[in-house]
Amino acid sequence: MRKELMVEALCWETQSKIHVSYAEKDRRLSCFCPDEHCLVRVYPKTIKNTFFYAEEGHVTGCPNEAESHSDPLQPGEAKPKPSILPPTPIPNCLGMPPRPQRRIPPSKEQLIALSRTAKASRPLYPATMSKIVDTWFKIPETEREAHSLTINDHQWNYKSAFTYIRYLQNDINILDCENHIIYGDATVSRGKHYYFLSSIKRFLFNGESLPLRFDVPIRNPCLNNLADYVGQQVLFFWRGVIPAINAKHTAYQFLQPDDTNLRGLIIHPSQSK
Numbered sequence: 001m002r003k004e005l006m007v008e009a010l011c012w013e014t015q016s017k018i019h020v021s022y023a024e025k026d027r028r029l030s031c032f033c034p035d036e037h038c039l040v041r042v043y044p045k046t047i048k049n050t051f052f053y054a055e056e057g058h059v060t061g062c063p064n065e066a067e068s069h070s071d072p073l074q075p076g077e078a079k080p081k082p083s084i085l086p087p088t089p090i091p092n093c094l095g096m097p098p099r100p101q102r103r104i105p106p107s108k109e110q111l112i113a114l115s116r117t118a119k120a121s122r123p124l125y126p127a128t129m130s131k132i133v134d135t136w137f138k139i140p141e142t143e144r145e146a147h148s149l150t151i152n153d154h155q156w157n158y159k160s161a162f163t164y165i166r167y168l169q170n171d172i173n174i175l176d177c178e179n180h181i182i183y184g185d186a187t188v189s190r191g192k193h194y195y196f197l198s199s200i201k202r203f204l205f206n207g208e209s210l211p212l213r214f215d216v217p218i219r220n221p222c223l224n225n226l227a228d229y230v231g232q233q234v235l236f237f238w239r240g241v242i243p244a245i246n247a248k249h250t251a252y253q254f255l256q257p258d259d260t261n262l263r264g265l266i267i268h269p270s271q272s273k
C-alpha cells in the first residue's frame with residue numbers, strides 16, 4: 001500500500017518508466033503498473049494533483065495500491081483521503097521523446113520483461129528548455145554530472161549537456177547548439193530601435209573577432225525581460241541553429257525561433273558579480 005500518489009508507471013511505447021506529467025500530455029501512451037505481479041493498465045487522473053489511477057484496481061497486495069483504495073465492487077463508496085504528492089523529479093529529457101508506433105498491445109510476458117528492465121531506471125520526465133535551465137541553476141555544480149539529460153536522443157547529463165562558450169576555440173562552426181544548450185556571458189545595451197545582447201566571447205570571421213548578438217526591437221520585444229538588463233552583464237542560454245554572420249559582417253546573429261519551448265534564447269542575471 002502506498003501513502004503517496006502513484007506518479008510513475010511503465011510505458012509500452014517508450015519502453016521505459018514515465019512520469020505522470022508526461023502521460024498526461026500524451027494520452028495515447030499506454031501505461032501499466034510497474035509491479036510485475038500486477039501490471040494492470042493505469043491512466044493519468046487529476047483530482048487535486050495528477051496521478052496514475054487503475055480503473056480496475058490493482059491486484060490484491062500490489063504495493064502500488066493506494067492506501068485510500070475504495071472497494072472496487074462499490075465505486076460509489078470511494079472515500080478520497082488526502083494523498084501525498086511525491087517530490088517532482090528532475091527533468092531528464094528536453095522535449096517530448098519520439099514515440100515509437102506500437103500498434104499491438106503488449107503480452108503479459110512482454111510487460112514482465114519491461115518491468116524488470118525498467119526497474120532501476122528513472123522515469124522519463126520531459127520538460128521545456130526554460131524548465132531545464134531553471135533546474136540547471138538549482139543543481140549544485142558538483143552534482144550536475146549525476147543527473148541525466150537527453151537532448152535529441154543524446155544521453156547527456158546536466159554537466160555535459162551544457163557548453164560554456166567562454167573557453168571554446170573561436171571557430172563558430174564548433175558550436176553544437178542543436179544537441180547541447182550553449183551558455184555564456186553577454187552585455188545588454190540599448191540603441192535607437194533595438195536592444196542588443198552581445199556575447200563577451202568572440203568568434204572569428206575573416207580575421208576579425210565578432211560577438212554573438214541578439215537584436216530585440218524595442219517596440220516589439222520578443223524577449224520580455226531584456227529591457228531590465230540594459231547596462232548589465234547577463235548569462236544567456238541558447239539552443240537552436242548556429243548564429244549566422246549578419247549582412248554588415250559585424251556579428252553572428254541569433255534568430256529567435258517561433259516556438260521557444262524547446263529552443264531559443266533565455267536570459268538570466270549574471271552569476272559572476
Ligand SMILES: [Zn+2]
Binds near residue numbers: 034038039058062
Ligand atoms: Zn499494481
